[in-house]
Amino acid sequence: MMFHKPVLLPQNWLQLVEEYDVTQIANWTSQSIAKNVKQFILDKKESIIGARFVQVFLDSVVKGKFDVFSDFIDIPKFIIDEAFSEIKGEVGLRFCEKFDSLINEILAFQEVLKKEGFKPIQKSRANGKSDFFIKKYCLEYEAEVKFKMADQSFHDSVTHLIMGHSMFLNAHCLVGKKVKVNIKLPANQINDSNKKRVYSKVEQWCKSQLCNFSDADLDITIENDTEGSLNIDCVDSVRMGTVPEICDAHIILKTHMEKIQFQFKKRNPKRSIGIIIWATPWNYDSEKIKTIEQNIKDGIQCGLDSMGYVCDKLYIYPTKLKKPILFKQKNIIKD
DSSP, X not given: XXXXXXXXXXXXXHHHHHHOOGGGOSSHHHHHHHHHHHXXXXXXXXXXXXXXXHHHHHHHHHHTOOOTTTTOOSOOHHHHHHHHTTOOSOOHHHHHHHHHXXXXXXXXXXXXXXXXXXXXXXXXXXXXXXXXXXXXXXXEEEXXXXXXXXXXXXXXXXXXXXXXXXXXXXXXXXXXXXXXXXXXXXXXXXXXXXXXXXXXXXXXXXXXXXXXXXXXXXXXXXXXXXXXXXXXXXXXXXXXXXXXXXXXXXXXXXXXXXXXXXXXXXXXOSSEEEEXXXXXXXXXXXXXXXXXXXXXXXXXXXXXXXXXXOOSEEEEEETTTTSOEEEEOOOOOOO
């Protein structure tokens, strides 16, 4: 459930974005990210309003604030530029998923660097090369980064879409309401095509209907609620439980672990680090956080034991846990 107080975008919101001076942002890392986000908005306009970090940027623009993206620190500009260069002509759900994955990759990479005392090295990312090169003292490591968005996290995308459209005048009437969304897709039908269809229906609902809606894919109902806030309760039939089972982590991330294993086996670097960013679907709370973390640790370690050598250090970064979990492996003797 999400309580949200949306800012209302004025009619000249794109002009305000154009005039927003990112150089007034004190943190140069945040400034670099804001520059990219600003250009995305000017190019793609309202088609990307469902991206949460786009909404954060627009909120700062309307309020005239320059403390946006302050969580990002000391990430070299070349890493940010390389990450955002992966976004091309995507719009809608595809843009939002890709954009959020890149933001989470940058955050996770930042956490690993800060936690372990690594420093990035600027090298060309030619075909077949590692994603990043980092060093600690005089030792150089190759880093491979993978992102996994859980299909069960689709409800987050729908929630953020409604939050984004509530910034426009036609949908700002949702403030003070509770919007309940039930996504009916069966577990075996969670795929890109079906998600895009449902996302499009919610988008059209935000633009025009704003009343109770029901069809084979979803139910949307509106109720009166807290004044001044928009309360969004989005659920689906395949959302995983609050606490993951031990076996879940390895089953879900096995393919990404195998890709890291394959890449490092092919390149045979002296020192290797794998990072898997996992957009997790669970709701974490203080009572269950230790159980969740331990189940992930046990599940991944079991997988590594069965797979053999993957890399020297493997970091799993569940996005809602907001901390990297480290797994160390003893390297095998290489031919």
